[in-house]
Amino acid sequence: MPGSANLNIMMKAARKAGRSLVKDFREVENLQVSMKGAGDFVSRADLAAEEILKDELLSARPTYGWLAEEGGETHGKDPTRRWIVDPLDGTTNFLHGLPHWAVSIALEHKGQIVAGVVFDAAKDEMFYAEKGQGAWMNDNQRLRVSARSRLIESIFATGLPFGNRPDLPDILQDLGRLSPATAGVRRWGAAALDMAYVAAGRYEGYWERRLNVWDIAAGVIIVKEAGGFAEPLNPRGDLLQDGNVICANEPIFEQFAKVIRNN
Ligand code: IPD
């Protein structure tokens, strides 16, 4: 797909940050002997990737605002446009040497996400979309959500709470209702890729609570442009603000949402 200038800037930045992360990822295994060493190293890799992205994106578009996981928010001269960035989504996978993590970049214009890029650098898969232009992977592979329409033949992904987060009971109840009705539920550990995989038809749906805007901003437009639905878990909520997301292909969405929303 011939992308806009902004999309090309986003993909170039994602590739550059991705190269830096891949180099660091190869080092992580050598550091596993010292957990603290590995943890500090990954934090530095994460920060270095964010610096690369900031440098690339803001030197190309100096008037845009900036919101990123590590460095927070900076207002731009142009109050209508903002980059929303997660330099490394799937940090725990990265730390454990699991090749499932991504760089995520979205462009917001007047409160709407107008372009998104999710780059899985370890597998060299670039997922991207622009409003009204469809969703794509790598050079010219058009993305379409899957056509499966029966829950029992469908697989879903979610995120399980970790540490002492309070939302374990909710997700356990979700799983109790959903799992028996489906072909399975996966937990891969990178929200941005979960959404890209729904767009690519690799699984039928995904839901998760308590995410941040940088986890989902790029994924939402990729799912929608691939023909899928991405909505807030609470139908009256605001998807990007609440961070509780449910997305799926069109034929599955209603049935899936009914089970997850428990209505
Ligand atoms: C995390 C991942 C994970 C999700 C967490 C996120 P991070 O992002 O997307 O899949 O379950 O809630 O915080 O911390 O690796 O950027």
Ligand code: CA
């Ligand atoms: Ca994240």
Ligand code: CA
């Ligand atoms: Ca992150």
